[in-house]
Amino acid sequence: MTKTLTIDGKTIPFQDGQTIIEAATAAGVYIPHLCHHPEFTPHGSCKLCSVKVNGRVCSACTFPAAEGQDVINNSQELNDDRQKITQMLFVEGNHFCPSCEKTGNCQLQAVAYHLNMLDDHFPLFFHNRNVDASHSDVLIDHNRCIFCTLCVRASIEQDGKNVFAIAGRGINKHLAVNSATGLLKDSDLDKNDKAAHICPTGAILIKRTGYQVPIGQRLYDHQEIDAVSLAHETEQRHGE
Amino acid sequence: MANKIKVATTSLAGCFGCHMSFLDIDERLVTLVEHVQFDRSPLTDIEHCSSDCDIGLIEGGVCNSENVHTLREFRKQCKILVAVGACAINGGLPAMRNFIPLEECLAEAYLHGIGVENAHVPNDEELPLLLDKVRPIHEVVKIDYFLPGCPPSADVFWKFLTDLLAGSQPKLDYELVHFD
Ligand code: SF4
Ligand code: SF4
Numbered sequence: 001m002t003k004t005l006t007i008d009g010k011t012i013p014f015q016d017g018q019t020i021i022e023a024a025t026a027a028g029v030y031i032p033h034l035c036h037h038p039e040f041t042p043h044g045s046c047k048l049c050s051v052k053v054n055g056r057v058c059s060a061c062t063f064p065a066a067e068g069q070d071v072i073n074n075s076q077e078l079n080d081d082r083q084k085i086t087q088m089l090f091v092e093g094n095h096f097c098p099s100c101e102k103t104g105n106c107q108l109q110a111v112a113y114h115l116n117m118l119d120d121h122f123p124l125f126f127h128n129r130n131v132d133a134s135h136s137d138v139l140i141d142h143n144r145c146i147f148c149t150l151c152v153r154a155s156i157e158q159d160g161k162n163v164f165a166i167a168g169r170g171i172n173k174h175l176a177v178n179s180a181t182g183l184l185k186d187s188d189l190d191k192n193d194k195a196a197h198i199c200p201t202g203a204i205l206i207k208r209t210g211y212q213v214p215i216g217q218r219l220y221d222h223q224e225i226d227a228v229s230l231a232h233e234t235e236q237r238h239g240e
Numbered sequence: 241m242a243n244k245i246k247v248a249t250t251s252l253a254g255c256f257g258c259h260m261s262f263l264d265i266d267e268r269l270v271t272l273v274e275h276v277q278f279d280r281s282p283l284t285d286i287e288h289c290s291s292d293c294d295i296g297l298i299e300g301g302v303c304n305s306e307n308v309h310t311l312r313e314f315r316k317q318c319k320i321l322v323a324v325g326a327c328a329i330n331g332g333l334p335a336m337r338n339f340i341p342l343e344e345c346l347a348e349a350y351l352h353g354i355g356v357e358n359a360h361v362p363n364d365e366e367l368p369l370l371l372d373k374v375r376p377i378h379e380v381v382k383i384d385y386f387l388p389g390c391p392p393s394a395d396v397f398w399k400f401l402t403d404l405l406a407g408s409q410p411k412l413d414y415e416l417v418h419f420d
């Protein structure tokens with residue numbers, strides 16, 4: 001007998017060991033997320049994947065699927081919360097989309113569009129963060145980092161390196177680079193590393209590749225992130 | 241004429257790009273002015289809002305003392321106040337000066353910049369004082385609606401205004417929402 005749970009009333013099968021988001025993705029149900037990536041150990045930090053499981057709010061990317069769970073995902077209440085979370089991510093960093101190479105292909109922006117986020121709601125921090133352009137092929141713009149740790153995980157889990165870490169607390173939290181000088185050029189990072197390509201925002205960019213796709217043909221210009229994400233992530237699962 | 245909707249517009253710390261984009265509704269302007277009358281606006285040169293404006297469209301963030309006064313006048317005189325474009329919503333590119341102390345900005349522009357002659361920081365008392373930081377307008381007054389985009393497309397203006405004129409809650413569909 002296949003085990004099942006329900007998401008928004010729809011019955012979904014799952015296998016033991018799957019998280020709620022894994023079961024949902026396999027069944028073609030999109031749960032908004034930023035720090036989750038099917039190839040890496042869950043981190044559970046962005047809280048965008050918050051769902052109600054039997055009435056309690058849980059992170060779908062870390063919470064194990066279990067028989068008979070009643071999961072609420074696509075409700076007005078949860079999407080309002082997700083919008084507020086996304087607005088907090090925007091005001092905490094410095095996101096000037098018109099001058100960002102990632103615009104149109106950025107997951108943070110696409111999630112905002114998906115949630116019909118039209119403004120930032122909160123006062124902006126305007127906290128000064130640096131740009132590290134020292135590496136010959138890869139650029140870090142810390143202003144756009146949302147601390148999802150995907151680059152940290154990709155470096156350790158796939159590249160077999162240990163280039164990134166999150167350091168500091170509160171307003172001083174930042175992405176740290178593991179090198180004697182703290183600069184990317186003195187780290188082990190290579191432009192072909194998974195860690196150099198995993199960033200959901202415009203914080204880690206490959207140099208000399210920006211603005212090559214014209215407006216109108218970018219990833220999220222005509223397709224919402226739910227469709228894009230399901231297409232990619234189901235593909236990744238089959239490719240395993 | 242008497243029951244036309246009164247629309248006021250202004251550009252604070254903006255580039256007038258949002259106004260240009262608004263004008264890109266092209267021939268639909270003719271339909272619009274059947275229902276709408278422009279009050280204070282760079283399009284009319286009227287200097288102050290009448291007390292009974294229905295809709296105020298604000299382009300640009302707040303970078304100096306005059307911007308603050310203008311914004312407050314709009315809030316006071318307009319029933320519905322709308323933040324138009326990236327700069328009104330999050331400060332936009334002008335807010336990129338927020339990471340450099342004001343004194344250094346002025347020195348770079350007026351004292352040490354390339355090609356500067358008769359170096360001095362403009363200090364005529366007619367000039368509004370610069371704020372320490374460029375701020376989005378929702379940090380200064382209450383805003384009722386937001387039209388994102390740099391600039392929002394003509395279709396965004398059209399959809400928003402026609403929704404309002406029809407008496408319905410404005411709704412921007414996916415293709416109309418962009419931050420760039
Ligand atoms: S990282 Fe994304 S949200 Fe941030 S400025 Fe770039 S495009 Fe905009
Ligand atoms: S640099 Fe990108 S991938 Fe790394 S933590 Fe920041 S947002 Fe996440």
Ligand code: FES
Binds near residue numbers: 035046048
């Ligand atoms: S995707 Fe689950 S917490 Fe970020």
